[in-house]
Amino acid sequence: MTSDSLPSLTALRAFEATARLGSASAAADALHLTHGAISRQIKALESELKHPLFARHGRRLVLTAEGRAFADSCTQAFDMMKAARRTFERAHEGAPLVLTCTGSLLARWLIPRLPRLNRELPELRLRWVPNDHDSAAATQDIDAQLVFSDNLQAPAKQRVLAVERIGPVLAPQLAAQLGVSATSSADTVLAQPLLHTLSRPQAWPQWARRSAIDEQLLQLGQGFEHLYYLLEAAEAGLGIAIAPQLLVEDAIESGRLIAPWGFVATDATLALISREGLGAREQRHIHELGDWLETTLDSSANPAADRTS
Structure with missing residues (x-):
């Protein structure tokens, strides 16, 4: 095999699945092949490359250092091909854009506004996927993320929509x-x-510092795994919670919560981050969604409840 020729795609798939899933048996199940077929493909690939990809310890396969690097490259290449296929199919079939955000943002802000979104952008087809593991980079199955972050990466295709504001709320x-x-x-x-939430222990100290309060005097009580549960507890009258203004504005307007001390800005921003490789149609829809989000966020702001640091 010359340096610019490609190995067998079947062999590459067998190797990548084995490396990613940890065993030839798991790869066989995933690819609907036999264990023997997977093993033969890997051996053929090693023969073609003239180097071992796995160290064999009995029936156990362990990637060599070179094998690990090659597997990572194969996974990236397959992910790019999958993304290219999705982009092609969407361009021809009008498949929905797949977007993700935290479950709390989806439940407490986006879902109540989806009827308006559907009315104002009727051609925009979306599928929202909740994700409570914030990340500034979209995964292979996601077209864009709506995320709060104070560590946005410049290379990402991102559109900053609003500055995050947090404050205490209670029933x-x-x-x-x-x-x-x-x-x-x-x-x-x-x-x-x-x-407070266990996932964001810095929220109360952050608010205290920006409100000229000694954070050492704070007494943290019951903690909750997710912000959604925290806000449900606050609405039930279980205590004073700290929350982003965006996620409690509807509860404040309806009288379920009050925010007597207003909100302060944090270093985080709400951004819409799209993945690389989107087609022209998807990019246009992401831009339209960004415009709609920006307008909606501006119109829902309540300056009377704000308190700057």
């Missing part, structure tokens, strides 16, 4: 019990065990 019945009103000092939170 009106709890506020009445605690004697909290719009004129109460923000120091009131220091006397209470504070609800």
